[in-house]
Amino acid sequence: MNALYMIIGTLVALGILVTFHEFGHFWMARRCGVKVLRFSVGFGTPLVRWHDRHGTEFVVAAIPLGGYVKMLDEREEEVSSGEIGQAFNRKTVKQRFAIVFAGPLANFILAFLFFWLLAMLGSQQGRPIIGSVEPGSLADSAGLSAGQEIVSVDGEGISGWAAVNLQLVKRLGETGQLDLVVRERNATLETEHVIQLENWLKNVDEPNPIDSLGIKPWRPVIVPVIAELDEQGPARAAGLQVGDRLLQLNGRSVSDWYVIVDQIRELAGQPITLLVERDGRSMDMALTLGVRGEGEARRGYLGAGVQPAEWPQEMLQEIRFGPIDAIAEGARKTWSMSLLTLDSLKKMLFGELSVKNLSGPITIAKVAGASAQSGLGDFLNFLAYLSISLGVLNLLPIPVLDGGHLLFYLIEWVRGAPLPEKVQAWGMQIGISLVIGVMLLALVNDIGRL
Numbered sequence: 001m002n003a004l005y006m007i008i009g010t011l012v013a014l015g016i017l018v019t020f021h022e023f024g025h026f027w028m029a030r031r032c033g034v035k036v037l038r039f040s041v042g043f044g045t046p047l048v049r050w051h052d053r054h055g056t057e058f059v060v061a062a063i064p065l066g067g068y069v070k071m072l073d074e075r076e077e078e079v080s081s082g083e084i085g086q087a088f089n090r091k092t093v094k095q096r097f098a099i100v101f102a103g104p105l106a107n108f109i110l111a112f113l114f115f116w117l118l119a120m121l122g123s124q125q126g127r128p129i130i131g132s133v134e135p136g137s138l139a140d141s142a143g144l145s146a147g148q149e150i151v152s153v154d155g156e157g158i159s160g161w162a163a164v165n166l167q168l169v170k171r172l173g174e175t176g177q178l179d180l181v182v183r184e185r186n187a188t189l190e191t192e193h194v195i196q197l198e199n200w201l202k203n204v205d206e207p208n209p210i211d212s213l214g215i216k217p218w219r220p221v222i223v224p225v226i227a228e229l230d231e232q233g234p235a236r237a238a239g240l241q242v243g244d245r246l247l248q249l250n251g252r253s254v255s256d257w258y259v260i261v262d263q264i265r266e267l268a269g270q271p272i273t274l275l276v277e278r279d280g281r282s283m284d285m286a287l288t289l290g291v292r293g294e295g296e297a298r299r300g301y302l303g304a305g306v307q308p309a310e311w312p313q314e315m316l317q318e319i320r321f322g323p324i325d326a327i328a329e330g331a332r333k334t335w336s337m338s339l340l341t342l343d344s345l346k347k348m349l350f351g352e353l354s355v356k357n358l359s360g361p362i363t364i365a366k367v368a369g370a371s372a373q374s375g376l377g378d379f380l381n382f383l384a385y386l387s388i389s390l391g392v393l394n395l396l397p398i399p400v401l402d403g404g405h406l407l408f409y410l411i412e413w414v415r416g417a418p419l420p421e422k423v424q425a426w427g428m429q430i431g432i433s434l435v436i437g438v439m440l441l442a443l444v445n446d447i448g449r450l
Contacts, residue, residue, distance in 0.1 A: 008369075017386060022039060023106060027102065028102035036056045041067040043063040045061060093409050115334055115384050117326075119321040133146060138196075138197075153167035154179050161217050177194050203352075226240060226242055234302060241278065244277070266300065268298050337388045341392045342392055400435055
């Protein structure tokens with residue numbers, strides 16, 4: 001079932017994002033009087049094709065890994081004298097710039113529409129209340145304590161832990177002050193706390209910002225009764241069964257599933273002993289934990305899960321916007337995520353953020369499947385983030401990407417003539433090499449995560 005969600009989620013995500021991106025090019029080309037020969041979603045053998053009254057061929061092809069809009073262009077084929085005025089290369093620099101820019105712009109518009117819709121649909125979120133603070137941690141040094149509710153991070157209002165994490169991600173690899181405003185327990189009083197950062201989580205693989213501050217979010221206690229098992233996991237191999245209650249881990253009593261999870265993560269590949277209660281009887285069970293991740297992201301794996309706990313209503317809040325307010329929220333989120341994506345790329349380039357955070361097609365497929373399985377809201381959120389990433393990446397000034405073409409057009413506008421074809425060809429070769437190199441790096445990262 002997970003594989004089915006992954007396949008369907010990936011195909012739907014790529015289909016929507018690629019179609020919208022290419023439609024941006026197509027729509028602007030038509031507005032500028034350029035004849036569009038083909039609008040293709042996917043590459044390779046056409047599965048479905050049809051023509052409109054303008055003679056444009058629309059194609060859905062077999063390999064759903066992209067798409068393209070083919071326009072009439074004298075550089076690619078001979079153009080009749082009657083259609084010369086409809087050729088792309090005959091249009092002004094401004095028109096060509098607009099046609100190319102319209103693709104990435106369509107991705108930002110799509111992300112805004114998704115965020116706008118999500119803001120109106122609303123969501124129920126756990127209040128960002130601190131459950132515990134690790135002694136000697138950054139949060140402890142700043143005077144944070146259990147029971148406080150985080151109100152804002154660096155001046156940005158907070159609605160839940162996802163928003164806290166997003167604000168912290170913006171500070172990865174940085175040195176300086178992190179400002180947190182919290183509301184004291186059972187009071188309306190708000191206090192400001194300053195955390196000093198020093199190359200914070202610089203080059204850390206798969207960083208966990210909240211945990212690294214020494215903060216544990218408040219969560220309801222989950223009784224450690226096993227509800228599901230990975231058929232290939234260490235727990236199943238050792239004989240654990242659904243319904244078993246874990247009483248001790250390596251001789252230490254445990255009553256909360258989260259405590260067990262935290263301890264297991266630190267014991268990757270090590271032998272452990274569990275005291276288990278089954279049908280009223282206690283028994284010791286020995287097993288060796290599995291390993292997930294590598295380097296600093298290495299963690300232990302048991303292969304067991306529990307039923308989620310019920311959250312008290314006072315610990316939850318409903319976040320919902322009206323149609324008008326949702327416009328501002330959608331625009332704010334689109335802008336914020338675009339800046340974050342661009343800033344993350346800059347930090348990777350300058351070594352402030354590990355390049356192992358770069359994800360490729362395997363990770364995208366896994367997240368697509370997980371978000372599709374989780375529900376419509378999560379899937380739309382994933383599509384919005386992915387659409388922004390596609391828009392930002394395409395605007396990078398790398399020849400072969402839309403941003404590279406835009407760079408050539410800007411140079412042409414400044415100097416009054418296009419760059420020599422030889423220079424453009426060199427640029428394309430460099431651009432292709434860069435893109436292939438980044439794709440290979442992302443694929444290696446994906447395989448490492450597996």
